[in-house]
Amino acid sequence: MKYYSSHISRLIEVLGKLPGIGPKSAQRLAFYIVNMPEDQVEYLSGVIREAKATVCHCKICYSTTDQEVCQICDNPFRNQKQIMVVENSRDLVAYEKTEKYDGVYHVLHGAISPMLAIGPDDIKLRELMQRLQGEVEEVIIATNSSLEGETTAMYISKLLKPTGIKVSRIASGIPVGGDLEYIDEITLLRALEGRVTL
Amino acid sequence: MKYYSSHISRLIEVLGKLPGIGPKSAQRLAFYIVNMPEDQVEYLSGVIREAKATVCHCKICYSTTDQEVCQICDNPFRNQKQIMVVENSRDLVAYEKTEKYDGVYHVLHGAISPMLAIGPDDIKLRELMQRLQGEVEEVIIATNSSLEGETTAMYISKLLKPTGIKVSRIASGIPVGGDLEYIDEITLLRALEGRVTL
Numbered sequence: 001m002k003y004y005s006s007h008i009s010r011l012i013e014v015l016g017k018l019p020g021i022g023p024k025s026a027q028r029l030a031f032y033i034v035n036m037p038e039d040q041v042e043y044l045s046g047v048i049r050e051a052k053a054t055v056c057h058c059k060i061c062y063s064t065t066d067q068e069v070c071q072i073c074d075n076p077f078r079n080q081k082q083i084m085v086v087e088n089s090r091d092l093v094a095y096e097k098t099e100k101y102d103g104v105y106h107v108l109h110g111a112i113s114p115m116l117a118i119g120p121d122d123i124k125l126r127e128l129m130q131r132l133q134g135e136v137e138e139v140i141i142a143t144n145s146s147l148e149g150e151t152t153a154m155y156i157s158k159l160l161k162p163t164g165i166k167v168s169r170i171a172s173g174i175p176v177g178g179d180l181e182y183i184d185e186i187t188l189l190r191a192l193e194g195r196v197t198l
Numbered sequence: 199m200k201y202y203s204s205h206i207s208r209l210i211e212v213l214g215k216l217p218g219i220g221p222k223s224a225q226r227l228a229f230y231i232v233n234m235p236e237d238q239v240e241y242l243s244g245v246i247r248e249a250k251a252t253v254c255h256c257k258i259c260y261s262t263t264d265q266e267v268c269q270i271c272d273n274p275f276r277n278q279k280q281i282m283v284v285e286n287s288r289d290l291v292a293y294e295k296t297e298k299y300d301g302v303y304h305v306l307h308g309a310i311s312p313m314l315a316i317g318p319d320d321i322k323l324r325e326l327m328q329r330l331q332g333e334v335e336e337v338i339i340a341t342n343s344s345l346e347g348e349t350t351a352m353y354i355s356k357l358l359k360p361t362g363i364k365v366s367r368i369a370s371g372i373p374v375g376g377d378l379e380y381i382d383e384i385t386l387l388r389a390l391e392g393r394v395t396l
Contacts (some may be wrong), residue, residue, distance in 0.1 A: 004291065
């Protein structure tokens with residue numbers, strides 16, 4: 001017995017392949033979409049197509065943009081000598097939202113993961129090395145605090161050692177507002193190791 | 199400072215309006231979509247458009263289908279004298295997945311909610327009453343166990359009283375596998391009230 005019409009089945013299937021959308025959410029979304037007014041569905045479908053068609057990667061930092069050079073790399077008020085290395089454009093946006101960082105970025109589009117067979121050549125590392133031939137004072141490694149992120153951070157720091165450029169890593173520790181009771185042991189240890197003198 | 203290009207902003211905005219998708223998920227989905235291969239984006243966009251274009255409501259039970267009369271209403275092996283009333287097509291699918299119910303359905307497309315100003319005329323109640331003029335033996339009310347669902351169930355049972363048709367309500371109680379310790383008081387009371395002799 002088929003529970004849905006073939007078009008709804010196909011919509012559920014394609015939505016269910018998107019990240020963070022399980023079978024239940026996909027079903028809910030599909031029924032919601034087919035019950036939306038027709039012009040809104042047209043709009044949704046069009047916006048998806050358009051975003052894909054216009055979006056590309058900045059030729060300097062590889063962030064997601066719709067220009068050849070992104071607004072950040074193109075901004076003369078940003079410190080072009082300080083490069084923050086992030087795994088993806090979402091992480092870049094997260095730091096931009098702090099409104100305090102005035103350097104530039106480098107988006108790796110992934111992290112080294114032997115488990116998923118992602119090696120150094122599969123992410124934008126060569127491109128990072130090329131950028132370092134210019135005037136760069138500091139590379140801040142802001143990959144995630146996961147196994148892959150840490151592996152990538154370690155790899156980059158070794159790779160950069162011969163260049164003599166200052167390499168730093170964002171701090172690990174207790175998140176602001178975090179309750180020690182609920183924080184895992186590794187984070188607690190990291191926070192202790194990274195303690196700062198007051 | 200804009201964090202995204204205008205096309206990505208628009209995509210995040212439109213995705214964020216879908217049910218169950220918050221600002222973070224919308225951002226994640228948008229970046230995922232623009233990084234998908236172009237043919238897959240075309241496919242996604244097309245499937246959405248197509249599903250909307252072909253899907254309609256069954257003229258008997260108002261379930262979501264792509265035919266004039268849905269597969270269930272059109273099935274001679276289903277008991278057309280037993281009608282299960284559900285709030286939406288997702289609830290219909292949930293009961294279909296049990297593979298044990300062999301009656302038919304009636305999809306209300308909502309529930310009575312004074313809070314949201316949804317009255318009896320805003321859901322497919324008149325259409326249900328019209329169906330009851332045929333040979334119907336039982337109406338099973340399977341609206342949700344929420345305030346709106348219970349209000350709708352009560353309303354339907356009163357509406358159907360004069361017709362003499364048997365009206366039943368699906369049981370409230372402990373979900374199978376549920377641990378009493380974690381179940382709210384109202385459900386515990388309902389389970390007690392609805393106890394069955396062994």
